[in-house]
Amino acid sequence: MKGSKFAVEGWSIVGFSALTIGIMLAVIWLIYGVDETAMRLAIRATARTSCILFLCAFVASSLRRLWPNIFTQWLLKNRRYLGLSMAVSHTYHAIAWTGLWWATSGASPGFDPLGILGYVFLFAMTVTSFERSAAWIGQRAWKILHNAGMHYFWLAFTFEFGIKIVKSAIVYLPLTVLLVAAMMLRLVAPRIQRKLVG
Numbered sequence: 001m002k003g004s005k006f007a008v009e010g011w012s013i014v015g016f017s018a019l020t021i022g023i024m025l026a027v028i029w030l031i032y033g034v035d036e037t038a039m040r041l042a043i044r045a046t047a048r049t050s051c052i053l054f055l056c057a058f059v060a061s062s063l064r065r066l067w068p069n070i071f072t073q074w075l076l077k078n079r080r081y082l083g084l085s086m087a088v089s090h091t092y093h094a095i096a097w098t099g100l101w102w103a104t105s106g107a108s109p110g111f112d113p114l115g116i117l118g119y120v121f122l123f124a125m126t127v128t129s130f131e132r133s134a135a136w137i138g139q140r141a142w143k144i145l146h147n148a149g150m151h152y153f154w155l156a157f158t159f160e161f162g163i164k165i166v167k168s169a170i171v172y173l174p175l176t177v178l179l180v181a182a183m184m185l186r187l188v189a190p191r192i193q194r195k196l197v198g
Contacts, residue, residue, distance in 0.1 A: 009078050017085035021049050021092050036103045042096035046089055051157050051175055053086035058150055059182045062189035080129050087126045094119065118156055121149035154183060 008016055025042050032038035060075040060082070075082070125146055128134050134142050158179045164172045 009074065010081055013078055013081040014084050014088060017049075017053065018088045021046065021089050024049075025092060025096070034099060034103060036100060039096055039100035039103050043093060043100065046093035046096055047157075047160070048171075048175065050086050050089040050093060051161070051179070053082055053089055054150075054153055054157065055178060055182055057082040057086065058154065059185055062185045065189045066185075066192060084126060084129060087122055090119070090122055114156065118152065121145075121152055125149045154179060158183075 024045060028042050028045065029038055032041065056075060057079045060072070060079040064072040064076040128137055128142055128145060137145070158176060161172045161176045161179065165176060
């Protein structure tokens with residue numbers, strides 16, 4: 001953002017995310033090797049990075065409505081690139097799942113139907129994150145696709161992390177709370193804005 005304190009914006013966010021998450025996975029595999037334990041650790045790590053990036057894109061407009069400042073301006077302006085960074089993170093997630101399948105000699109159950117649907121949404125949303133492709137499908141279809149996809153990922157993350165709280169509350173409870181708070185924020189932000197304007 002020109003004239004702001006944030007040096008990373010636009011495609012730099014995607015590149016930074018790809019590099020950072022790639023280094024994280026490289027460190028995991030260098031320390032633990034490429035066995036089942038390492039792949040499961042990589043799966044959990046990339047699920048969390050995907051969630052954080054998703055949340056940044058998910059609440060960007062709501063935060064901007066309620067708290068217009070330099071940070072929320074940056075979030076809203078770079079929402080698309082945060083979403084694309086989430087797609088990069090989840091691509092790493094798919095690589096880790098493939099690695100688990102390889103490390104267990106095909107014994108891994110692989111992707112479930114809901115997981116596959118998530119990647120269908122992710123692919124469609126990524127492809128239509130550019131002006132030409134968005135114009136091709138039309139504004140109405142674009143809104144339906146991206147709203148459905150965002151809410152599907154919210155539900156998937158909330159469910160997956162919610163059921164894991166009993167295993168590791170210190171990790172999954174904060175993420176689940178953030179997800180619930182993000183949905184509440186999206187629901188109340190338009191109403192609060194209307195009251196403030198009115």
